[in-house]
Amino acid sequence: MxxxxxxxxxxxxxxxxxxxxxxxxxxxxxxxxxxxxxxxxxxxxxxxxxxxxxxxxxxxxxxxxxNRMAGALASAKTRVIPVIVPSLSNVVFVEVIEGIQETIEAAGYQMLLGSTDYDLDREAALASTLLGWAPPGVLLAGLRHLPRTATLLKNADVPVVEFMEYGARCIDMNVGLSHVRAGAVMAAHLLERGYRRIGFVGTRMRDDYRARQRYEGMRRHIAEVGGASDILFEYPWGPGQEVGWHALADVLAADPQVDALFFANDEMAVGAVLRAQRDGIAVPGRVAVAGFNGLPMSALVTPALTTITSPRKEIGKQAATMLLSRINGTPPVQRRIDVGFVLEARSST
Amino acid sequence: MxxxxxxxxxxxxxxxxxxxxxxxxxxxxxxxxxxxxxxxxxxxxxxxxxxxxxxxxxxxxxxxxxNRMAGALASAKTRVIPVIVPSLSNVVFVEVIEGIQETIEAAGYQMLLGSTDYDLDREAALASTLLGWAPPGVLLAGLRHLPRTATLLKNADVPVVEFMEYGARCIDMNVGLSHVRAGAVMAAHLLERGYRRIGFVGTRMRDDYRARQRYEGMRRHIAEVGGASDILFEYPWGPGQEVGWHALADVLAADPQVDALFFANDEMAVGAVLRAQRDGIAVPGRVAVAGFNGLPMSALVTPALTTITSPRKEIGKQAATMLLSRINGTPPVQRRIDVGFVLEARSST
DNA sequence: GGGATTTTTGGTAGCGCAACCAAAATCTGA
DNA sequence: TCAGATTTTGGTTGCGCTACCAAAAATCCC
Structure with missing residues (x-):
């Protein structure tokens, strides 16, 4: 029978x-x-x-x-890699994602994109859901997560790359740059050029802790060197050129001593430069302006914007490459990669 | 037994x-x-x-x-919706994606993102792969596809929304705006302001047929009205501010008659305005500049940029909403939605 | 209070594919 | 030419879950 x-x-x-x-x-x-x-x-x-x-x-x-599901169920393998980022409105993440996409698609994988809107609870929920697809690995932005997110990912026993910032403690693997050091480097640059009252302008910094790290790096450096002071300006809006546009006027009115402004990103900084241009405020004569990210437009405004270039696409590629090599059983050469950054000193400071 | x-x-x-x-x-x-x-x-x-x-x-x-795969296999249902776009480098698509993401996540769905890099063959391959996940519906950018892509999607018998441009022939449902009309409206605006030699600057227009449609709309309108002429400039680069930055000088050198430039997007147009500013070229005195999309930065440059605002996030939301209502068995009110656009006449023209 | 509902729980089968093992077909070398 | 190695093909089973159906328990109604 x-x-x-x-x-x-x-x-x-x-x-x-x-x-x-x-x-x-x-x-x-x-x-x-x-x-x-x-x-x-x-x-x-x-x-x-x-x-x-x-x-x-x-x-x-x-x-x-x-039917991929049947295949995946039978073989306990999928070729879908979840990528969790805080936001898609931010060009920075999009460029990283592009790097990831290119790399993993070339290797025959698909990207399952989740965005947390800077909410760690949403991040945890997303991680849980996405793990249900039995992915071969996970790509996750940032090093700060809820304990349960970390536990979940560790227990899932899949390779994980945390990308964006470089730090000591990671779940599994890490690619990024040190935002604290970037802040310090910019502070050093501004001090060297003789500015003594340096403002930092950011948005929603409770959520955007990387911006906070840059501010911290700057603040500490200024404190260490001495002879200058810093001041923080925070806006509750989404980050965008409008913030810089408004901030420039606000800040100079609120604290006329300010002679340099380090913006949390290039978009805001460009907004500030454009405003200065319209209102005839001399940059860097009256106030120096610096940004962060090294977006192409930073070089096109007048004066050209001093900024810190981060290798965003590179971060995505490295993260994906690391993950893929682990998926394929080859342990990556290093578990943590500091991709570094470059200070572009231009005429706005 | x-x-x-x-x-x-x-x-x-x-x-x-x-x-x-x-x-x-x-x-x-x-x-x-x-x-x-x-x-x-x-x-x-x-x-x-x-x-x-x-x-x-x-x-x-x-x-x-x-295990979502097992569940999906058993129930023949997934909550993953593939979204196929030509590119992620273009802000425009990202904003549409954001609208989609918000809407479908609120309804408990996940987004599976694929990018074709403007390659219709890749689009077909992607559609085929993604259909293997037995999705409840598909979101696809654009109305132009290979015949086999359309066949595939029709045979799959899932709701499909094609978004970005509005047109008569769609696979299933359609949300977008008429790029031909947008081009015509901009042409009408430029003619009305007295410009008589109007250049259109685009990049990779063989791939970016929506830009081509805008050019076509402009060209035809100019021809119909008479008394003015148009000229097309095409760059083989990716679209970005650098293109506008270079194009402004190139065009004026190549064809000094040109008194207005309609750029395929705001980024290029902003690049042109920034170049004009640096080189002391009067805008709109020597040459008028117009863009397309209505990005925030278009309002911040000096002179503020004339542009056409497209409701990008709205397109994403509408597309997702339409798809979801079909997934839930409620036929949407309309199968085709023209979201329209708004001409923002500002001081650059 | 007893039958008819309604609500809550469980059993069984199979979604479509790939892993594992076995069998058949083909090739090899002396 | 034939045993043994190699390549190519097929049969069976189960991945983890949910649809369908049925049974048990709780509730209702007159």
Whole structure:
């Protein structure tokens, strides 16, 4: 007696599901067994050329689309990599994502994108949901997460790369740059050029802790060196040129001593330069302006903007490459990579 | 004799797969049947409060993460919606994606993002792969695809929304704006302001057919009205401020008659304005400059940029909403939505 | 209070594919 | 020419979950 006869008995689809073409349909049409079709598609070199041709033709003819879920369930493998970022409105993340996308797509993987809107609870929820897809690895922005997010990812036993900032403590692997050092370097530059009252302008810094790190780096450096002071201005808006546009006037009115402004990003800084231009405020004569990120537009405004260039696409590529090498069993050369940054001293300071 | 007894026989994991906590584990630990756990998670209202509490506690305790693939395979339903766009470097798509993301996440769906890099073959491949996830619907940028892409999507029998441009022929549903009309409206504006030699500056227009449509709309309008002429300038670069920065000088040198320039997007137009500023070229005195998209920065440069504002986030939201309503069985009010656009006439023209 | 509902729980089967093992076909060398 | 090695093909089983159906328990109504 054949215990599996029940499952071989012909039947119509169990539920109202759409009756898509399945691997068995292709097999039947091509006159081979299902497993041969599976092989022809996944490991073509193990199937004779004749059958391969016939099978490919049948696949084409029937418009067969493999059910990835069934495949993933059977093989306990997916080629979908979740990428969790705080925001898509920020160009910076988009460029990192591009780097990731290029790299993983070239390796035959797909990207499942989740955005947390800077909310750590949402991040935890997202991580949990995305792990349900049994991904081969996870890419996660930032090093600060809820304890349960970290636990979840550690328990899941998948490679994880945390990208954006470089730091000592990571779940698994880490690629990024030190924002504290970037802040310090900018402070050093501004002090060197003789500015003595340096403002930092940021938005929603409770959420954007990387901006906070830059401010911290700057503040500490100024304190260490002495002879100058810093002041923080925070706006509750989303980061954008408008913030810089308004901030320039606000700040100079609120604290006329300020002779240099370090903005949390280039967009705000560009907004400030444009405002200065319109209102005839001399940059850097009246106030120096610096940004962060090294967006192309920073070089185009007049005066050209001093900024710190971060290798965003590179971060994405490195993160993806690291993850892929771990997925493929090759341990990456290093578990933590500091991609560094470059200070672009231009005429706005 | 029980034909399925074979599958009930206890066994160790078949392969070297990682032995994650499964629904059955939770059921055993909570002392209920697996199906009850499934219900407690998916349709909590159908399970008594006592059991629900016990099950949730067990889920928590064991760190159970449902295997979405198994669920999807069994129910023939996923909550993952593929979104296919030509590019992520373009802010415009990112904003549309944000609108989509917000809307579908609120409805409990996930976004699977694919980018085609303006390659229709890649688009077809991507569509095929993504359909393998048996998605409840598909969001696709643009109305122009390879025949096989359209066939694939039609055969898949899932709701599809094509977004970005509005047009007569769509696979299923469509949200966007008419780029041809936008071009014509801008032409009308420039003619009305007295410009007579109007240049259009675009990049990679073989791929970016929406920019081409705007040019076409402009060209035809100018031809219809008479008394003015147009000229096309095309750059092989990626679209960005640098293009406008260089184009302004190039164009004026190549064709000194040109008295107005309509750029394919705001970024290029802003680049041109910044260049004009640096080089002391009067805008709009020597040459008028107009952009497209209505990015925030267009209002901040001096002179403020005339542009056409497109409701990008709105397009994303509408597209997602339409798709969701179809997924939920409610046919959307309309199958095609023209979201329109607004000409922002500012001082650069 | 007893039958008819309604609510809550469980059993069974199978979604579509790939891993594992076995069998068949082909090739190799003396 | 034939045993043994190699390549190519097929059968069976189960991945973890939910649809469907049925049974049990709780509630209702006159």
């Amino acid at each position: 054949d215990p599996s006869s029940a499952s071989l008995r012909p039947r119509e689809p169990r539920r109202g599901r759409r009756t898509a073409v399945t691997l068995s349909d292709v097999a039947a049409a091509a006159g081979v067994s299902p497993i041969t079709v599976s092989r022809a598609l996944n490991t073509p070199e193990t199937v004779s050329e004749v059958l391969r041709g016939r099978i490919n033709a049948t696949v084409e003819a029937l418009g067969y689309v493999p | 029980d034909p399925s007894s074979a599958s009930l026989r206890p066994r160790e994991p078949r392969r070297g797969r990682r032995t994650a906590v499964t629904l059955s584990d939770v059921a055993a630990a909570a002392g209920v049947s697996p199906i009850t756990v499934s219900r407690a998670l998916n349709t909590p209202e159908t399970v008594s409060e006592v059991l629900r509490g016990r099950i949730n506690a067990t889920v928590e305790a064991l760190g159970y993460v449902p």
